[in-house]
Amino acid sequence: QKEVEQNSGPLSVPEGAIASLNCTYSDRGSQSFFWYRQYSGKSPELIMSIYSNGDKEDGRFTAQLNKASQYVSLLIRDSQPSDSATYLCAVTQYNNNDMRFGAGTRLTVKP
Amino acid sequence: EAQVTQNPRYLITVTGKKLTVTCSQNMNHEYMSWYRQDPGLGLRQIYYSMNVEVTDKGDVPEGYKVSRKEKRNFPLILESPSPNQTSLYFCASSRQGPFYGYTFGSGTRLTVV
Numbered sequence: 495q496k497e498v499e500q501n502s503g504p505l506s507v508p509e510g511a512i513a514s515l516n517c518t519y520s521d522r523g524s525q526s527f528f529w530y531r532q533y534s535g536k537s538p539e540l541i542m543s544i545y546s547n548g549d550k551e552d553g554r555f556t557a558q559l560n561k562a563s564q565y566v567s568l569l570i571r572d573s574q575p576s577d578s579a580t581y582l583c584a585v586t587q588y589n590n591n592d593m594r595f596g597a598g599t600r601l602t603v604k605p
Numbered sequence: 606e607a608q609v610t611q612n613p614r615y616l617i618t619v620t621g622k623k624l625t626v627t628c629s630q631n632m633n634h635e636y637m638s639w640y641r642q643d644p645g646l647g648l649r650q651i652y653y654s655m656n657v658e659v660t661d662k663g664d665v666p667e668g669y670k671v672s673r674k675e676k677r678n679f680p681l682i683l684e685s686p687s688p689n690q691t692s693l694y695f696c697a698s699s700r701q702g703p704f705y706g707y708t709f710g711s712g713t714r715l716t717v718v
Binding site: 498525526528537543582588590595 | 704
């Protein structure tokens, strides 16, 4: 079983819709959770971090964490074509020396 | 501007020819790390460094070396590159460790023929 699992996609949504990206993780001790956006050929860019159960909102982005279910999600409201990218989920623990990444979900927002 | 600078961006080399990929950060971060990214496998850690002169192996260290002689620099060395090291490489840094998230460099696409 992979440590961090994501649906590889591609996920296609129309412009203006809500895009929902999901991630599950296997290590129950995980304490910090991240979503990175990666455009093709570019480096990952941190867009959301979440540390406690519940929702965290930042502009059009909402991260949701459920530690009991070992599940973290990212909602993108009012999706724009510029949101088309691969989204990487990542988890780690305090005092860990590594961050575990999922393989990413490719999102396409169609005009 | 706070950033992690990697060079070169693209590199094509031949099997066995030693090469170095440089990484430098200007944020006074203690922690630096190297990852490789391959399709379907995601990002995998090669080596990391908690501070100057402190380095350790990640998940896929075979065929790679690193050094951390100055806080800002963390070069990745391939002493005898092989075709299975063809990949996209990223350097990442963080204030004290991965817990608060990474800043990534712009990446180096390496092809070994």
